[in-house]
Amino acid sequence: MIPAAGSGTRLGAGTPKAFVELGGRTILERCVEGVGAAGLVDVVVVAVPEELVDHTAALLPDVRVVVGGAERSHSVRAALTEIGDADVVLVHDAARTLTPPAVFGRVVDAVRAGAPAVVPALPVADTLKRVDDGGRVISTVDRGPLRAVQTPQGFAVEALRAAYRGSTVATDDAGLAELAGYPVQVVAGDALAFKITTAFDLRLAELLLGAMTG
Numbered sequence: 001m002i003p004a005a006g007s008g009t010r011l012g013a014g015t016p017k018a019f020v021e022l023g024g025r026t027i028l029e030r031c032v033e034g035v036g037a038a039g040l041v042d043v044v045v046v047a048v049p050e051e052l053v054d055h056t057a058a059l060l061p062d063v064r065v066v067v068g069g070a071e072r073s074h075s076v077r078a079a080l081t082e083i084g085d086a087d088v089v090l091v092h093d094a095a096r097t098l099t100p101p102a103v104f105g106r107v108v109d110a111v112r113a114g115a116p117a118v119v120p121a122l123p124v125a126d127t128l129k130r131v132d133d134g135g136r137v138i139s140t141v142d143r144g145p146l147r148a149v150q151t152p153q154g155f156a157v158e159a160l161r162a163a164y165r166g167s168t169v170a171t172d173d174a175g176l177a178e179l180a181g182y183p184v185q186v187v188a189g190d191a192l193a194f195k196i197t198t199a200f201d202l203r204l205a206e207l208l209l210g211a212m213t214g
């Protein structure tokens with residue numbers, strides 16, 4: 001499932017983020033292509049803004065298209081209605097367009113090995129500080145056990161369905177699985193799975209794409 005219904009306010013391109021062009025094709029097209037390149041996925045469901053449903057269906061004839069919601073979790077919930085009888089489900093941000101196939105492989109392998117919820121993640125490189133409203137440092141956080149979590153996040157389908165029966169207040173799907181009482185397993189992420197959020201990220205993605213395609 002690819003939630004792609006974000007407005008892209010922080011990117012500031014004037015177009016919903018997944019429909020912004022990256023090297024001549026939309027972020028969403030490149031994301032769907034990346035999912036296909038992993039060779040592990042039978043059905044792709046994309047959640048997009050309502051006004052872009054027809055456009056997306058024409059652009060990507062092989063994917064199922066649903067109307068996304070106001071929050072990312074609403075978009076995922078909408079996509080969940082279209083996954084059919086899948087037993088392993090991946091939820092992958094459209095905005096993590098350059099995610100290498102190996103990351104998909106690690107996530108799927110861990111779910112198939114029995115983990116109900118799996119996230120790719122990286123150690124945190126920066127020093128992290130907790131600050132108050134006035135910008136004063138309260139403490140320095142031990143970054144050793146911290147991880148920055150990416151997508152695709154993988155689930156046994158019953159775990160994701162259970163996660164979405166409860167609260168949907170979390171910034172990722174594994175957070176909902178946690179709230180529903182499931183253990184969440186971490187596998188190695190990849191720097192290329194970064195999320196295109198700002199204009200800087202889009203520029204970085206363009207440069208990386210140029211370097212990768214020669």
Ligand code: C5P
Pocket residue numbers: 002003004005006007017018047068069070071072073075076092093094095096195196197
């Ligand atoms: O906003 P953020 O960058 O966290 O969004 C992560 C992913 O979730 C993006 O691919 C975005 O399109 C998607 N999203 C969505 N529906 C929303 C908000 C975000 O599908 N309401």
